[in-house]
Amino acid sequence: MPEEGPRHEAREHALALLYEAEMKQSPLPDVMAALAVTPDPYTVTLVAAVADDAARIDDLVSSAAVGWELDRMPVVDRTILRLATGELLADPGVPVAVVIDEAVELAKQYSTEQSGKFVNGVLSTIAAQVRPSAP
Numbered sequence: 001m002p003e004e005g006p007r008h009e010a011r012e013h014a015l016a017l018l019y020e021a022e023m024k025q026s027p028l029p030d031v032m033a034a035l036a037v038t039p040d041p042y043t044v045t046l047v048a049a050v051a052d053d054a055a056r057i058d059d060l061v062s063s064a065a066v067g068w069e070l071d072r073m074p075v076v077d078r079t080i081l082r083l084a085t086g087e088l089l090a091d092p093g094v095p096v097a098v099v100i101d102e103a104v105e106l107a108k109q110y111s112t113e114q115s116g117k118f119v120n121g122v123l124s125t126i127a128a129q130v131r132p133s134a135p
Helices: 006-024 030-034 040-051 054-064 075-088 096-110 113-130
Strands: none
Touching: 006 040, 006 054, 006 075, 006 113, 030 040, 030 075, 040 075, 040 096, 054 075, 054 113, 075 096, 096 113
């Protein structure tokens, strides 16, 4: 069951900002600087996590998404995977199950039902690598 409330909204907002940067092919700092209102702190944390560790995140996603080239994935799915991987790396206080559940729900809401299964599988593989001691 996904979270409701501020963290869920922060993830949705971070997804929208990451998606915007991808579609406009703009650097994330430029997208953030263009905002009229500064996003809540957790949104900023999530976006910064993806921006600061983009190469590692893309390597993790690429190696976990067996049979899928990163640039061939649907943009929404790729963005959700980057967001969740960034959260796994940057915020060890958030349980793995919460990160994965939230990502799966975002995929179901903004992409397809099959995307939820895909995101779940890829993130489970990544979580086992970056948080091997987590339940």
